[in-house]
Amino acid sequence: MGTPAQESDNFVVQLGAAEGAEEVSLLEPVPPDRQLILSFQQINGHVPVLSIGNQRGLVEKLFKRKKLQDEEKAVKKPQARQIMHDLTGECRPGEVLALMGPSGSSKTSLLSVLGGRTPSSLTMTGEVLYNGEKLTKKSKRNIGYVLQDDVLYESLTVHETLYYAAMLRLPQDMSKAQKLDRVDKTITALGLKKCQNTIIGGFFHKGISGGERKRVSVGHELLMNPSCLLLDEPTSGLDSTTAMHLVVTLRQLALGGRAVVTTIHQPSSRLYQQLDKLLLLSEGHCMYYGEGQKAAEWFEKLGYKMPYGINTADFILDLASGDVATHKLKGEGTRQHLIQCAEKYLGANPGGFRRDGKELTEKTMGRELWAAAQSRLHLYDSQKGSFSDSPRASMDVEQGSMNAAPSGSGRAGGSLKAGPRWGAPYWLQFRILLQRSFKVRRFESLSKWDFGQYITVGLLAGLFWLQKGQNPTVADAQNLRGLLFFEMMFLSIRSMIGALLTFSSVFKMVVKERASGMYHLSAFFFARMASDLPVDSTLPTIFIAIIYFMAGLRYDAWSFFANWASVILVMLTAQSLGLLVGALVTNPKIGQTIVSVVALSMVLVAGFFVQGIHAWIAWLKYFSFIYYGYNLLQKIQFHDTPLYDCGAAGAVSSPQNHPDICTRLEDPSAALNLQRDANEWPWEPLVLIGWMVLYRLFVYLALRKRTKSKVR
Structure with a gap:
């Protein structure tokens, strides 16, 4: 002994x-x-x-x-x-x-x-x-x-x-x-x-x-x-x-x-x-x-x-x-x-x-x-034999119980000392967890397959809409609306589906580490969110740049960075919704079904596929982050931009040089039948930020509930 x-x-x-x-x-x-x-x-x-x-x-x-x-x-x-x-x-x-x-x-x-x-x-x-x-x-x-x-x-x-x-x-x-x-x-x-x-x-x-x-x-x-x-x-x-x-x-x-x-x-x-x-x-x-x-x-x-x-x-x-x-x-x-x-x-x-x-x-x-x-x-x-194996047979034997306490119940070291609740202060926890998050994702972030996917889709989209943004006609502007919607939807849906499995892969680890008292859950949550931002934004930035310049959207720094920031904000909002579904639903198949239904519903009420929706159901658009993002991108592209209606000629190169067939329109919003005035103050980012913060708050509360450590 x-x-x-x-x-x-x-x-x-x-x-x-x-x-x-x-x-x-x-x-x-x-x-x-x-x-x-x-x-x-x-x-x-x-x-x-x-x-x-x-x-x-x-x-x-x-x-x-x-x-x-x-x-x-x-x-x-x-x-x-x-x-x-x-x-x-x-x-x-x-x-x-x-x-x-x-x-x-x-x-x-x-x-x-x-x-x-x-x-x-x-x-x-x-x-x-x-x-x-x-x-x-x-x-x-x-x-x-x-x-x-x-x-x-x-x-x-x-x-x-x-x-x-x-x-x-x-x-x-x-x-x-x-x-x-x-x-x-x-x-x-x-x-x-x-x-x-x-x-x-x-x-x-x-x-x-x-x-x-x-x-x-x-x-x-x-x-x-x-x-x-x-x-x-x-x-x-x-x-x-x-x-x-x-x-x-x-x-x-x-x-x-x-x-x-x-x-x-x-x-x-x-x-x-x-x-x-x-x-x-x-x-x-x-x-x-x-x-x-x-x-x-x-x-x-x-x-x-x-x-x-x-x-x-x-x-x-x-x-x-x-x-x-x-x-x-x-x-x-x-x-x-x-x-x-x-x-x-x-x-x-x-x-x-x-x-x-x-x-x-x-x-x-x-x-x-x-x-x-x-x-x-x-x-x-x-x-001089041994016991033999035999088929099991039931036998009723009256069960006893051990009612006495174990012997030697004396103390080894007196009262159990708890010591400090946490091994590291909060900001050190955040810094260490941030470093670890980058290391954990070393194989899945910026992989050659993701890089190839973004580059391929970006080049194809750029070729389909090649320099459409340089012709200020109504026909080309309608095509640009499709480009802006595709640019936003591709990144949003991909980000939402990817975020669905984020916490399912680390859920057991978080439960184990929380039970051991390694860190505050909020420190882990903020570190993970902070590490996701640069990693998840790098390849989309390349994708946005390829589409923007190949399609010939507005060639000024403010418009480019406004378009980039808006698409990234919509993508992060979509990611937040995916994280919320993933934190609430343990079955990935059920989670994918929920995400698909929610995403399609938001797409249909955003105003691209269907316009003039009946009032009794049109209110759903106010819950759609795609609705706000799409309107924001159109404001960035079409504000203070005159368009030319060339009638049956459709898209004409340099319409300003053909006054005989092209008529200048001072109000692009009416010409394109936009849901919001293109020259209106862009308030949509505030709403998108609000939805993103709300989704992530619910993600944190869901994680806290599911990983709560109880001493029983």
């Missing part, structure tokens, strides 16, 4: 093979006043069950069939299903507590409860205490939590990932040099030195290996030097050697005065020996709790002797799955019986089965359970 290394200033982790291994100072030990004792008592959990009975009201309204109602009553199921049953235990500084069990045994659910990240769908009762106190948002900064899925930015390198985490999470009283030193120590100690400049990678970009990704996730939490570290299946997907190195690292971290709790699936025999304590779960029930190395002895005393040459972890997982049978009990009966034995023993010995605890006797287990265990041992020894 490990104990905190309080007497040393630091400790080391040995990496690689024994020969020529490198010893690296990992992290300083957790001082006694920051050490935590994690205890949980009588944890019960229920999840809702979707059944026909739950939907009865809807079915009755839609179909109103009595026969169906009778069938629903016949198959009605409970409204909730219990997935955790009176789970009790503790993990002290210097210990590694493993949560083991077959798939569906509620290991991850229990870990999320211990880390204060209980899902909203889970109804939980019981207490989770750290040094005898309940967890709060501020005190969660002392707790490290590693998810089973590696939620990392694919385009950042290993060093960048840990660097930005360090800048945001480490205390403000640490200098930048100290933070960088912490990053370097973490990288070296986790064996990531060789790949520190390699991107994390993903489906489209090759990056580091799965084992290295897992270690980066662990390092992300180690930067904070947490007093308690919770990990959800950190060895899943790793080979035995890599998994062993990771668990040895966790073991060394525990020796530094940390409480380490991890779920683990099918550990090797070497890996199993690194575990101090074990909580074996079977369908939400406790089947064993105590020292990891005493589990085989526990089950042997109950009459289930482990066959020679079998891995302890494999044997106890078979027991928890109900795949081990005896001559009197089938697999499911064995599982239920062992659960009853564990609950009976832990009811009197909440500290679990350990070397210095009470031995299993008839007095502690009761006459009936003890007699059954002795009978199985005698039968096993006489036949």
